């Protein structure tokens with residue numbers, strides 16, 4: 001089933017309006033490939049008829065399935081390495097100083113596009129290892145909230161079960177033995193790490209205050225690349241408001257705040273960049 005130019009425009013606008021994912025005309029094939037199974041499922045004669053059902057049926061489950069189908073959930077463990085060095089060597093020590101000084105008693109971290117869980121579990125492992133090496137920050141002072149719009153990714157993340165392909169992407173043999181239990185071909189994240197992460201569904205179009213009044217650190221990596229500059233401006237402004245004063249933001253290595261936010265100072269460590277709220 002081929003998508004026409006007009007059908008592409010209608011569905012493209014629907015997707016952007018509902019989750020910010022912005023598709024150029026050269027992505028018509030992507031939209032067609034990812035949504036064509038709905039045409040069969042709903043026995044539609046074409047994408048126009050499917051769009052009509054979508055707009056008139058008011059079915060939230062259908063909207064959720066379409067947005068899920070349109071997300072790209074590519075992820076890996078300890079992606080790019082430097083964010084985790086920054087967390088271990090800069091951000092956690094700075095929180096530890098505040099705890100010691102009595103100006104802080106907890107740490108709230110948000111993995112804002114957590115996909116199938118590799119990012120929040122990498123955060124949890126880093127926090128857990130840091131906590132083992134000192135006695136200022138205790139593991140139960142740290143709350144990690146992980147969110148995504150994709151129901152299928154969230155279900156996989158919550159299950160914490162990974163196949164050999166996923167496990168070959170960024171986990172060392174030592175971490176594999178220490179933090180996972182193997183059953184057949186499946187590796188399951190150990191319960192103590194699983195318990196450090198609270199997964200929730202959240203659309204980055206919405207105000208994160210609905211999740212938590214404040215976060216001290218936000219990892220929002222490799223998701224803004226799918227959004228328009230307009231959407232990014234609103235998103236980074238919402239982030240700046242949900243971060244505590246001088247809170248930290250870590251974005252993807254290919255992403256930039258240039259032209260879309262002036263709320264953050266750029267910092268550098270371990271060959272990578274991270275950001276701190278100006279206020």
Ligand SMILES: C[S@@+](CC[C@H](N)C(=O)[O-])C[C@H]1O[C@@H](n2cnc3c(N)ncnc32)[C@H](O)[C@@H]1O
Nearest residue numbers: 019071074075113115149150203204221222223
């Ligand atoms: C490429 S993955 C990045 C995963 C992880 N942050 C990393 O860097 O490895 C992008 C994730 O963003 C999610 N996403 C896309 N649009 C979203 C939105 N509007 N709200 C919340 N999550 C969204 C997708 O479902 C997908 O899991």
